[in-house]
Amino acid sequence: MVLEDRWSTSNEVKSLRNFSFDKFSRTLIVGTQMVGDVVILVGLSSISLFSVIYPQHITDQQVILYVLMTVSTTIFVISRCARYGVYDVFTESKWISVVKTTGKCLLKATLLLTAFLFVFKISDSVSRLWLATWSMTSGIGLCGFRLLTAAAAKRLKETGRLTKNVAIVAASEVGQQLAAKLARAHQGTCLVGIFDERQSRLIKGGAGAPAVRQLPALYE
Secondary structure: EEEEEEEEEHOOOOOOOOOOOOOHHHHHHHHHHHHHHHHHHHHHHHHHHHHHOOOOOOOOHHHHHHHHHHHHHHHHHHHHHHOOOOOOOOOOHHHHHHHHHHHHHHHHHHHHHHHHHHHHHOOOOOOOHHHHHHHHHHHHHHHHHHHHHHHHHHHHHHEEEEEEEEEOOOOOOHHHHHHHHHHHHHHOOOEEEHHHHHHHHOOOOOOOOOOOEEEOOOOO
């Protein structure tokens, strides 16, 4: 019944003076969060490493090993977070749920990395203090970043700068009720119209709902 999926900008709601999201806003938001995760994980890995081991005491082979562990862990965390919808700013999940999911993804990555080190018998070449420090600081950094992202997204939706276009197909009574509900209550959602291929249902917009528009027949 609901056909949605074009992320819109507030240009369709109101013009902005200095900043607005374009039609690629979903990709932009998700990409920004992923880049933020990369910066946090890689940056904290480097800081943790050089805070427990002096640079002159690290061999080239050890540098390669730490880089591989950092990159693989970062890719795993980001892919798992993306799979669980952590980067979706329109998710209805509470912030505590997003933080828990992020923590679980990081914990799984750390456990897998530890298991890998023991299975291939290279754990003696890796600093346990680095791994512990990196895991704890990354958890704090990622969860804090999630809270900042959630607060920013909420603010943008409240001010109308971040909206999602929704179109309802089928002008039944349920469709009309859903349209009225979306038009009145949902922040961050813009109802663009109700569409139906049956001419008998073409009506003028009622209170809180747009008019029903003609939809080309889907079946001949």
